[in-house]
Amino acid sequence: MALAVAAHTPGSGTPAPPPSSSRKRRPILLVLLLPGLAWLGVFFLVPIFTLLGTSTQSPAPSGEIGAFVQTFSFGNYGRVISDYHEQFVRSFVYAGLATVLTLLIAYPLAYMIAFKAGRARNLLLVLVVAPFFTSFILRTVAWRQILADQGFVVSSLKFLHLIPQGATVTASGVAVVAGITYNFLPFMTLPLYASLERIDPTLIEAGGDLYGNGFAVLRKVTFPLSLPGVVAGTLLTFIPAAGDYVNASLLGNTRTQMVGNVIDSRFFRVVDYPTAAALSFVLMAAILVLVFLYVRKAGTEELV
Amino acid sequence: MSIIDLRGPVPTSTPAPDRPRRRFSPARSRRWLRAHGLQLYAVVAFAYIFTPIAYVMVFSFNIPARSNIAWRGFTLANWENPCGAPEVCNAVGNSLKIGLSATLIATVLGTMIAFALSRYRFRGRTSTNLLIFLPMATPEVVLAASLLTLFLNLKVPLGFVTIVIAHVMFCISFVVVAVKARIAALDPRLEQAAADLYATEFETFRRITLPLLAPGIAGAALLAFSLSFDDFIITNFVSGNVNTFPKFVYVSAQRGIPAQAYVVGSFMFLLAMTIVLVVEAVRWRRSVKK
Numbered sequence: 001m002a003l004a005v006a007a008h009t010p011g012s013g014t015p016a017p018p019p020s021s022s023r024k025r026r027p028i029l030l031v032l033l034l035p036g037l038a039w040l041g042v043f044f045l046v047p048i049f050t051l052l053g054t055s056t057q058s059p060a061p062s063g064e065i066g067a068f069v070q071t072f073s074f075g076n077y078g079r080v081i082s083d084y085h086e087q088f089v090r091s092f093v094y095a096g097l098a099t100v101l102t103l104l105i106a107y108p109l110a111y112m113i114a115f116k117a118g119r120a121r122n123l124l125l126v127l128v129v130a131p132f133f134t135s136f137i138l139r140t141v142a143w144r145q146i147l148a149d150q151g152f153v154v155s156s157l158k159f160l161h162l163i164p165q166g167a168t169v170t171a172s173g174v175a176v177v178a179g180i181t182y183n184f185l186p187f188m189t190l191p192l193y194a195s196l197e198r199i200d201p202t203l204i205e206a207g208g209d210l211y212g213n214g215f216a217v218l219r220k221v222t223f224p225l226s227l228p229g230v231v232a233g234t235l236l237t238f239i240p241a242a243g244d245y246v247n248a249s250l251l252g253n254t255r256t257q258m259v260g261n262v263i264d265s266r267f268f269r270v271v272d273y274p275t276a277a278a279l280s281f282v283l284m285a286a287i288l289v290l291v292f293l294y295v296r297k298a299g300t301e302e303l304v
Numbered sequence: 305m306s307i308i309d310l311r312g313p314v315p316t317s318t319p320a321p322d323r324p325r326r327r328f329s330p331a332r333s334r335r336w337l338r339a340h341g342l343q344l345y346a347v348v349a350f351a352y353i354f355t356p357i358a359y360v361m362v363f364s365f366n367i368p369a370r371s372n373i374a375w376r377g378f379t380l381a382n383w384e385n386p387c388g389a390p391e392v393c394n395a396v397g398n399s400l401k402i403g404l405s406a407t408l409i410a411t412v413l414g415t416m417i418a419f420a421l422s423r424y425r426f427r428g429r430t431s432t433n434l435l436i437f438l439p440m441a442t443p444e445v446v447l448a449a450s451l452l453t454l455f456l457n458l459k460v461p462l463g464f465v466t467i468v469i470a471h472v473m474f475c476i477s478f479v480v481v482a483v484k485a486r487i488a489a490l491d492p493r494l495e496q497a498a499a500d501l502y503a504t505e506f507e508t509f510r511r512i513t514l515p516l517l518a519p520g521i522a523g524a525a526l527l528a529f530s531l532s533f534d535d536f537i538i539t540n541f542v543s544g545n546v547n548t549f550p551k552f553v554y555v556s557a558q559r560g561i562p563a564q565a566y567v568v569g570s571f572m573f574l575l576a577m578t579i580v581l582v583v584e585a586v587r588w589r590r591s592v593k594k
Binding site: 031035134243273 | 568
């Protein structure tokens with residue numbers, strides 16, 4: 001979110017090159033940087049290594065619950081991949097589907113705010129982030145209630161015979177994807193808006209003057225120019241969505257579990273730290289690889 | 305209206321010949337739709353965005369029972385007595401304390417880094433930027449799991465302190481990004497003018513730079529607070545027995561959430577909306593005056 005907030009702040013496009021620091025200013029620089037970087041070093045970087053360390057431990061010979069010894073058993077990784085590949089695949093499929101859906105929902109909205117909203121722009125942007133002002137968990141619970149079998153939405157759909165009489169919407173994969181889509185919509189809309197807003201409207205007019213119809217102009221002019229926003233928005237949606245387990249646990253059932261659910265239950269219900277750590281590490285590595293491939297592809301013209 | 309016309313047959317009712325503009329025709333409706341379709345779409349999209357928020361607000365007025373699922377009737381009781389469910393107030397109190405502490409620390413540390421990155425060129429600048437970016441690009445559950453392994457290995461007792469540590473960690477990056485953008489948007493001539501008027505570097509910073517950046521820093525702090533207050537996944541991993549508001553709602557979702565939690569959700573929403581809209585209105589009036 002902050003990425004997008006930062007991106008549409010006026011003037012952020014051309015940062016002046018900072019002056020090189022003279023010898024005299026070194027101490028100031030260190031005072032400015034050290035506390036924050038130390039915090040990130042100790043509580044972000046070091047934990048990645050303790051996570052790696054924990055992931056290769058084995059249960060202590062004493063058999064005590066929650067006691068583990070370092071055995072460098074990298075076999076944990078093979079085991080978690082073979083045991084939980086289903087949850088991994090599901091996490092990426094759900095996150096991918098939700099990312100595509102948020103893109104489809106957010107693009108016209110961001111386009112409208114950028115080009116057709118006039119003075120109401122800022123107000124509409126506030127409305128886009130409005131869901132952040134209520135609790136994320138509460139919103140998700142609200143959807144569960146709204147989509148409940150006896151709720152208004154499902155009973156109307158049944159009345160109209162749009163879904164079969166016995167159908168349930170909640171406690172399903174559909175509900176999980178819908179929940180993720182809803183919860184991450186602002187993460188997609190803001191960066192899309194930021195890049196659409198920068199497009200020179202005369203370029204779009206030029207597309208029309210060259211006899212491009214609405215769709216052709218969108219495909220050949222607007223969308224390519226908004227690509228940075230598309231890439232930023234899809235990453236900001238996909239990465240947290242792949243690790244999310246709140247939607248899966250509040251809106252899903254036992255057959256819609258994602259990796260996050262397994263990590264949570266391995267840590268707190270089963271007290272099996274090595275497995276949980278290995279799962280987290282694989283999740284991080286898989287996301288890094290996917291993001292790397294995606295950014296490389298998006299960097300070239302391939303994506304369009 | 306037009307959508308219906310577009311699909312349905314052309315209305316046969318003959319229009320007054322002297323006012324052909326009022327006539328509905330498929331071409332006209334198509335033109336209307338082309339001009340206003342996006343606006344129409346936005347209305348639907350915002351209705352979707354606000355559906356669960358409206359639900360939370362409406363159900364904050366529900367007559368309380370063990371759970372808050374079926375509508376039982378309108379009452380103001382929950383709003384008059386939000387501590388009627390004591391766990392809710394306790395959890396909100398913890399969330400506020402954690403949010404304020406984490407916001408204060410993260411805003412100071414993040415603003416300092418933002419200054420260093422915008423005003424100095426130094427070796428390791430790229431790696432610093434990467435270190436700032438990485439926590440934002442890592443799924444929460446991974447941040448949570450790795451921090452938990454750190455605390456478990458060092459045998460740090462989980463609780464208030466570990467929650468604040470974790471929240472500061474993920475808030476710093478957002479503060480840096482937000483404040484850096486504001487610094488980049490500053491007009492460098494203002495600081496040059498101060499220097500021309502013989503202000504020392506520190507005076508320039510205190511009397512020109514900091515006041516100009518204050519709204520940006522305040523915005524970053526607000527962002528940090530809302531991230532902290534609303535965080536569930538990381539908090540859930542490192543909180544031990546300490547209850548926070550999101551954790552309380554998540555845990556009680558299984559057996560029934562008291563209506564007072566909906567009051568808290570609605571109140572936070574209204575408060576934040578009011579702040580943002582007032583700021584927006586002030587900014588708008590200023591821009592009109594200019």
